Amino acid sequence: MEIRKVLVIGAGQMGAGIAQVAAQAGLEVVLNDLKPDFLERGIATITKNLSRDVEKGRKTEEEKAAVLSRIKPTTNMGDAHDAQLAIEAATENMEIKKNIFRQMDEVLPEGAILATNTSSLPITEIAAVTSRPELVIGMHFMNPVPVMKLVEIIRGLATTDEVYKSIEDLSKQMGKVPVEVNDFPGFVSNRVLMPMINEAIYCVFEGVATPEAVDEVMKLGMNHPMGPLTLADFIGLDTCLAIMEVLYEGFGDSKYRPCPLLRKYVKAGWLGKKTGRGFYTYS
Numbered sequence: 617m618e619i620r621k622v623l624v625i626g627a628g629q630m631g632a633g634i635a636q637v638a639a640q641a642g643l644e645v646v647l648n649d650l651k652p653d654f655l656e657r658g659i660a661t662i663t664k665n666l667s668r669d670v671e672k673g674r675k676t677e678e679e680k681a682a683v684l685s686r687i688k689p690t691t692n693m694g695d696a697h698d699a700q701l702a703i704e705a706a707t708e709n710m711e712i713k714k715n716i717f718r719q720m721d722e723v724l725p726e727g728a729i730l731a732t733n734t735s736s737l738p739i740t741e742i743a744a745v746t747s748r749p750e751l752v753i754g755m756h757f758m759n760p761v762p763v764m765k766l767v768e769i770i771r772g773l774a775t776t777d778e779v780y781k782s783i784e785d786l787s788k789q790m791g792k793v794p795v796e797v798n799d800f801p802g803f804v805s806n807r808v809l810m811p812m813i814n815e816a817i818y819c820v821f822e823g824v825a826t827p828e829a830v831d832e833v834m835k836l837g838m839n840h841p842m843g844p845l846t847l848a849d850f851i852g853l854d855t856c857l858a859i860m861e862v863l864y865e866g867f868g869d870s871k872y873r874p875c876p877l878l879r880k881y882v883k884a885g886w887l888g889k890k891t892g893r894g895f896y897t898y899s
């Protein structure tokens with residue numbers, strides 16, 4: 617099946633990025649969020665990224681306008697009634713995702729693929745709330761989406777080979793490198809990354825070092841492009857905590873217990889860059 621029109625749910629940092637790369641790949645995009653101001657924020661981010669591409673000579677003004685014209689922001693999911701694919705990128709919470717998948721299952725036509733950009737939640741459990749689990753798949757982009765090459769693709773128990781192949785081909789069409797992994801908590805990316813970030817938070821919590829010192833060690837000592845606490849702020853501390861909870865519950869192993877300082881920051885509303893404060897402050 618040729619994918620020409622895609623519904624993207626959630627216009628946050630991931631949804632906006634996914635909408636941008638899908639439109640750049642020539643797809644018609646319906647971008648859905650709960651409130652018009654979230655949609656406006658998402659479109660503003662995409663416009664800023666495209667303007668940077670024009671300034672750097674990577675795109676013309678006409679190409680920028682063409683990409684933007686392919687993205688339709690809407691609070692009405694029904695606008696995607698004729699889409700061949702949906703990619704859900706809402707908050708990392710199982711109940712929210714299940715509700716969205718129930719709705720998408722009603723709105724999208726028979727045969728349409730339902731993908732989730734979840735960082736850690738079981739694809740099989742999400743698929744089970746739909747009438748088409750064989751058409752449900754994990755399509756996990758990395759942040760920032762326009763820059764990062766990887767898409768981790770995760771099959772649910774019932775996902776067909778044909779659906780896998782469609783998503784693999786589409787990832788390549790979007791300029792990404794797909795890697796297949798199995799459906800286990802956190803997949804590969806966050807099973808490896810998030811315990812490192814959690815451990816970095818423990819270093820601050822236990823007074824081993826300041827956030828700045830922890831980040832310098834990992835940047836200068838291990839050649840990481842960002843220190844783990846800067847990266848945690850960039851991902852969003854709510855998302856980091858949600859992923860640690862999934863690992864902790866999913867494996868039942870105490871090595872995945874979320875650091876109390878991470879919980880405290882999330883309770884305080886210090887969610888990182890997106891709220892202006894996390895381990896660092898942002899203007």
Ligand SMILES: CC(=O)CC(=O)SCCNC(=O)CCNC(=O)[C@H](O)C(C)(C)COP(=O)(O)OP(=O)(O)OC[C@H]1O[C@@H](n2cnc3c(N)ncnc32)[C@H](O)[C@@H]1OP(=O)(O)O
Pocket residue numbers: 665668672734735757758759760761762763764805806809841842847851
């Ligand atoms: C949680 C999950 O489930 C999975 C995840 O996504 S985990 C997070 C994975 N991501 C990472 O680990 C990112 C680690 N950080 C990096 O790779 C780099 O710091 C970075 C690419 C974000 C920025 O790179 P940098 O060299 O430090 O800064 P900078 O020179 O400003 O940016 C490099 C390029 O990326 C672009 N860029 C940076 N941030 C961007 C953003 N948020 N959106 C779009 N483009 C961005 C810049 O425009 C720049 O491109 P050009 O110079 O070609 O125009």
Ligand SMILES: NC(=O)C1=CN([C@@H]2O[C@H](COP(=O)(O)OP(=O)(O)OC[C@H]3O[C@@H](n4cnc5c(N)ncnc54)[C@H](OP(=O)(O)O)[C@@H]3O)[C@@H](O)[C@H]2O)C=CC1
Pocket residue numbers: 625626627628629630631648649650654705706707708709712716733734735736756757758759850851852855890
């Ligand atoms: N941050 C990251 O680095 C990465 C995140 N992910 C995953 O991507 C997903 C989104 O994360 P991210 O973009 O960072 O999160 P954000 O908080 O930036 O964005 C989530 C967006 O989804 C909206 N939303 C929540 N519920 C619904 C709903 N029912 N219908 C439509 N929109 C809804 C939110 O609105 P509101 O603000 O009202 O809640 C918000 O605008 C998560 O599953 C996350 O785990 C994957 C890879 C990397």
